[in-house]
Amino acid sequence: MKIKKYSHLKATLAIARASFKSILRSPSAVVFSLLFPLIFIVVFGFIGSGGITVDVGLANNSDTINPVYKTLCKIDVIKFIDGNEKQMDQDLEKGRIDAILNIQKNPKGLPAYFVNVKYTEASKEKGSILKSVLSNVILPINAKANDAPPPVAELKETTIRGREYKTIDFILPGQLGFALLSTGVFGTAFVFISLRLTLVIKRFFATPVTKASIVLGEAVARIVFALFTAIFIIVVGHYAFGFTLINGVTTVINMLILSTLGLIVFLGFGLAVSGVAKNESMVPPIANIITLPQFLLSGTFFSISAFPSWLQPISKALPLTYLNDALRKVAFEGAGLWDVHHQILILLIWGIGIYAVAVKVFKWE
Amino acid sequence: MEKSIIISVGNLVKNYDKFEAVKSISFEVYQGEIFGLLGPNGAGKTTTLEIMETLRDKTSGNINIGGYDLAKNPNEIKHIIGVQLQAAGYYPNLNLTELIKLFSGLYGIEVNAISLLEKVSLTDKAKAKFKELSGGQKQRFSIATTLINQPKIIFLDEPTTGLDPQARRNLWDLILEIRSAGTTIVLTTHYMDEAEILCDRVAFIDNGEIIGINSPDQFIDDLVSSGFERKKEVKKANLEDVFINLTGKDLRED
Numbered sequence: 349m350k351i352k353k354y355s356h357l358k359a360t361l362a363i364a365r366a367s368f369k370s371i372l373r374s375p376s377a378v379v380f381s382l383l384f385p386l387i388f389i390v391v392f393g394f395i396g397s398g399g400i401t402v403d404v405g406l407a408n409n410s411d412t413i414n415p416v417y418k419t420l421c422k423i424d425v426i427k428f429i430d431g432n433e434k435q436m437d438q439d440l441e442k443g444r445i446d447a448i449l450n451i452q453k454n455p456k457g458l459p460a461y462f463v464n465v466k467y468t469e470a471s472k473e474k475g476s477i478l479k480s481v482l483s484n485v486i487l488p489i490n491a492k493a494n495d496a497p498p499p500v501a502e503l504k505e506t507t508i509r510g511r512e513y514k515t516i517d518f519i520l521p522g523q524l525g526f527a528l529l530s531t532g533v534f535g536t537a538f539v540f541i542s543l544r545l546t547l548v549i550k551r552f553f554a555t556p557v558t559k560a561s562i563v564l565g566e567a568v569a570r571i572v573f574a575l576f577t578a579i580f581i582i583v584v585g586h587y588a589f590g591f592t593l594i595n596g597v598t599t600v601i602n603m604l605i606l607s608t609l610g611l612i613v614f615l616g617f618g619l620a621v622s623g624v625a626k627n628e629s630m631v632p633p634i635a636n637i638i639t640l641p642q643f644l645l646s647g648t649f650f651s652i653s654a655f656p657s658w659l660q661p662i663s664k665a666l667p668l669t670y671l672n673d674a675l676r677k678v679a680f681e682g683a684g685l686w687d688v689h690h691q692i693l694i695l696l697i698w699g700i701g702i703y704a705v706a707v708k709v710f711k712w713e
Numbered sequence: 714m715e716k717s718i719i720i721s722v723g724n725l726v727k728n729y730d731k732f733e734a735v736k737s738i739s740f741e742v743y744q745g746e747i748f749g750l751l752g753p754n755g756a757g758k759t760t761t762l763e764i765m766e767t768l769r770d771k772t773s774g775n776i777n778i779g780g781y782d783l784a785k786n787p788n789e790i791k792h793i794i795g796v797q798l799q800a801a802g803y804y805p806n807l808n809l810t811e812l813i814k815l816f817s818g819l820y821g822i823e824v825n826a827i828s829l830l831e832k833v834s835l836t837d838k839a840k841a842k843f844k845e846l847s848g849g850q851k852q853r854f855s856i857a858t859t860l861i862n863q864p865k866i867i868f869l870d871e872p873t874t875g876l877d878p879q880a881r882r883n884l885w886d887l888i889l890e891i892r893s894a895g896t897t898i899v900l901t902t903h904y905m906d907e908a909e910i911l912c913d914r915v916a917f918i919d920n921g922e923i924i925g926i927n928s929p930d931q932f933i934d935d936l937v938s939s940g941f942e943r944k945k946e947v948k949k950a951n952l953e954d955v956f957i958n959l960t961g962k963d964l965r966e967d
Contacts, residue, residue: 354792355821362818366804366811373806546802554766554796555819555862556788 359557363565364572371535371573381531381577385523386584392519393589401427402474402481405436407450407464414461417451419485426481443470447478513680517592520585521603521675522648524578525668526639528607531574532614533621533639537631539566540622540710550713559712567615571608578607594682602678602685606692610671613695616702623709642668667698716743719866719897720765725774727760727921734760736921737774742866747888747898749912751905757921758901759799759870765899766796766868779865792820795859795867795896797852799874803843809854810839813861820862833857833887849880849964856887860896867891869900873907878956883964885911906953909933 371377404420406428411417420426429436429445439445450464465482467475543549552562582600585591593599617638625631645652645659646668655663663669674691677683685692720742727735735757742748750758763769765776767787776783779793803812810826817824830836833853838846846854852872859867872888873881881904888911892898902908908915909929916926925932950958 354788358821359819362815365818366807366815369811370804370806542805546805547798547800548802548804550768551796551798551801551803551858552819553768554791554794554798555816556791556821557819 354556356558356561359555360561360565360568363557363562364568367539367566367569368572370539371569376538377531377535377573380534381527381574382580384530385527385577385581388523389516389520389581389585389589393516393585400474400477401425402447402478403427403429403445404478405429405431405440405445405448407436407448408433409452410450411453411461412451414451414453415489416461416463416482416485419489420449420481423481423485425477440466440468441470443468446471446474514590514592516585516589517680518651518676519649520581520589520591521679522646522672524581524603524607525610525646525672525675526643526648527577527581528574528611528671529614529639529642529668531570531577532611533618533635534631535570536566536615536618537621537625537635538628540619541625541628541631544622544711544713545627547713553712563619567612570615571611574607574611575604578604592680594680599679599682603675605685606671606674606678606688609692609695609699610667613667613699613702616699616706619706619710620702623706623711642666645669647672667695670694716746718742719744719779720748720899721775721777722761722765723775725761725764725776726772727757727764727769728772734921735764738918738921738923740916740923740926742897742899743914744865744897745892745895746913747892747900747911749908749915750899750901750918751903751908751915752918754903756918758918761918762868762870762899762901766794767791768796792862793865795862795864797855797859797867797869797872799870801855803854803858806842808840808842809835812843812854813858816858816861822862824861829857829860832860832890847880849876849883852876852880852884853887856884856891860891864896866897866899869898871901871903873902873904878953879960879962879964881907882957882962 402425404426406412408430421428428449431439436445436448440448446468448466450466452462452464454460454462463482463486465478467478540549549562579600582591582593582603586593618635621631621634621638625634641662642648645655645663646666647663648668652660652663652669670691674683674688674695677688677691678685718741722741723739724737725735725739726733726737738757738761750761752758760769764771765778765783767783767790771783778790781789781793783790804815807815809830813824813826813829827836827839830839833856835846835850835853835857838850838854843851843854856867856869856872859869869888873884876884885907888898888900900911912929914926914928915932917924927935
């Protein structure tokens with residue numbers, strides 16, 4: 349019997365298809381790669397849109413038919429809160445409200461009103477915001493008063509029109525990067541170790557399939573899954589929370605290319621972890637050593653410029669930092685792939701390094 | 714009729730560091746027979762089997778399977794053999810039909826999953842996951858996966874270990890059926906009654922050496938003619954016959 353020409357492509361695709369189905373049916377993959385990032389995006393998407401507000405308690409006996417109060421009401425930053433005096437004092441002490449305002453008409457004539465403000469040590473920053481808002485409000489009112497002297501200097505303000513950088517624009521690329529990291533590391537490590545321990549791989553080796561087909565098939569399945577995840581996250585972010593996609597579809601495609609590159613690097617980590625771990629229960633601790641620092645230090649939630657200076661070199665050594673950075677530049681600044689070649693280069697160096705390790709430690713049985 | 718040799722093993726040696734697991738064993742398997750490798754745990758049965766299955770490297774020796782030299786053409790051999798491993802699992806989260814599809818992809822062929830499952834009477838489990846099957850069903854499925862590439866030879870490593878008497882008999886019928894379709898079968902087992910019923914010839918392996926190859930009948934006759942007698946008088950039935958008689962031959966799957 350003549351054996352028909354064996355197709356390695358068919359074998360690779362068979363594994364990719366099987367692996368993809370298996371991923372979709374495994375709750376942990378879906379939770380970590382899809383649900384987690386989505387929850388963060390929803391949470392930050394909602395709290396992020398409000399901006400800064402200063403909560404000001406309005407005293408019960410305060411005058412409310414004066415120009416100062418009326419102007420303050422029109423300012424978005426100031427949010428007035430009513431309540432009884434005692435409760436308000438307590439809230440002020442605890443920093444739950446940022447100041448208490450009490451405006452009184454002067455019975456003796458001029459000045460027409462006294463604006464009494466009580467600030468709190470518990471909320472100094474917002475206190476100073478209120479302070480400058482108040483002086484900005486009172487100054488022109490006083491200037492309009494009849495016998496005020498002519499102004500010495502007049503303030504002329506212009507604001508350039510910039511793109512609004514929303515919280516979602518920062519959070520979404522970070523979450524996308526982290527989803528890729530966890531799919532790459534946890535997913536891959538768990539799958540390969542369980543395939544090894546349950547002798548699935550050994551059984552595969554009794555068929556003509558090659559090792560390259562097995563690794564490639566698994567990689568293809570994860571890349572396809574990750575791209576679906578990425579598209580889903582981007583679409584939800586864009587339509588539900590106004591995530592900025594400067595060049596529309598081109599931006600999305602650039603993001604997907606970066607995601608694929610990032611995932612390939614992270615798959616290397618996963619393969620290395622599966623080789624180092626002796627059994628399935630050793631996967632989470634080892635995988636967490638890789639993912640957790642990157643989760644916290646790679647600018648997933650906070651910009652790394654907010655970190656103390658001794659921590660920054662560590663942040664700047666991690667691959668996820670560069671993926672996040674590149675994703676943000678592409679999405680918000682409309683950078684092309686060439687504009688982020690520095691980030692891509694560092695990811696590639698990480699990729700070469702980790703695959704060198706993976707090849708050394710990876711075990712087939 | 715001249716029996717043609719389908720497997721020949723010559724002076725096979727396998728060392729693990731200093732431990733000699735297999736010490737220069739030689740045997741032949743004829744086309745269309747059921748050949749049993751018998752022996753205690755650690756005797757080298759599984760090692761020998763896995764070397765023939767191309768899963769383990771030999772230290773030295775010549776092996777020819779279906780006309781292919783194992784050292785030169787392991788890939789051609791993979792195409793003509795089917796392998797059932799002891800206690801092997803299957804790709805997680807997939808149902809039986811999907812697993813068969815996966816394996817046919819690995820062999821690069823098209824297979825009708827349902828007709829394959831029909832052969833091992835598992836059509837009603839086509840959409841079930843492997844881990845949801847009973848012990849006997851799991852073994853039947855394992856055997857089904859060995860048949861995907863329509864192999865000339867299948868290797869079964871302790872196929873009936875851990876099964877209840879009904880499932881065991883059911884599996885024997887399946888193995889005999891596969892043989893009658895022309896497939897050569899090499900199996901290992903700890904159960905001598907099983908070897909006696911299934912195997913045309915058996916090889917006893919102990920400490921990595923073959924200490925006898927013959928048909929079960931011949932082995933028994935030789936032992937009897939040497940003057941051996943059982944301590945207890947042999948009755949016309951044993952306890953397993955009682956078990957089957959009382960509980961029936963029907964498969965119990967759950």
